[in-house]
Structures are given as C-alpha cells and as structure tokens.
Amino acid sequence: MGWILFYGSDLRDRDRLERAAAAARLEVRPYSPGSWEAIEEPELVVIDLDRAGVPENLPEAVRAIGYYSHVDAETARRAEAADIVAIPRGRFWPDLDRLIRDL
Numbered sequence: 001m002g003w004i005l006f007y008g009s010d011l012r013d014r015d016r017l018e019r020a021a022a023a024a025r026l027e028v029r030p031y032s033p034g035s036w037e038a039i040e041e042p043e044l045v046v047i048d049l050d051r052a053g054v055p056e057n058l059p060e061a062v063r064a065i066g067y068y069s070h071v072d073a074e075t076a077r078r079a080e081a082a083d084i085v086a087i088p089r090g091r092f093w094p095d096l097d098r099l100i101r102d103l
Helices: 011-023 073-081 089-101
Strands: 003-007 027-030 044-048 064-068 085-088
Touching: 003 011, 011 027, 011 089, 064 073, 064 089, 073 085, 085 089
Parallel strands: 003 027, 003 044, 044 064, 064 085
Antiparallel strands: none
C-alpha cells in the first residue's frame, strides 16, 4: 500500500487527509525525523505551510504539495522556491480528492 507523508499538527486536517487517502487506498503517516528513511518513498508529501513552514530535506523526486492562508504570499513564494506546489487553503481541501487521484 502506498502512503502520504503529512507535515502538520492539526488533527482535523490530518483526519480530512486520512479520509481522502483511504478512498484512494493510501495510508497517511505524520512526519517525524526519519519517517521515510529505510522504507519506501511516499507517493506524496502534504504540508501545512502555515503551521509546519517549508520543510527541509524532503524526499527527492516525490511530489510535494502544501496549503497556506491565501493572504500569505511570502509563504507561497518560499514553498514554490523549494519545489512545493503551494495551494491556498480554500482551494486545497475542495480539490484534495482530485489531487490524490492525479498521483
């Protein structure tokens, strides 16, 4: 079974992500140091850019998407510079099923 690496601390966000991932037969694992080392790479990395910021050392060659407050253009710029697709929070959640399907 494939999996999604989640950088975030909001339990409601994690629950929403887990429900969408389950529909695609994917597991969600929260980030912790070493959470992808020595095992298979995740299918996708999802980042709460407002709470977790722009992480360093993301798995290479893995698609990373992050959501942020639409008024925080600087966070979006930092994420895009780190090769993270930055999506305003208000568009991210309604599009989540499609984003996961498009893996």
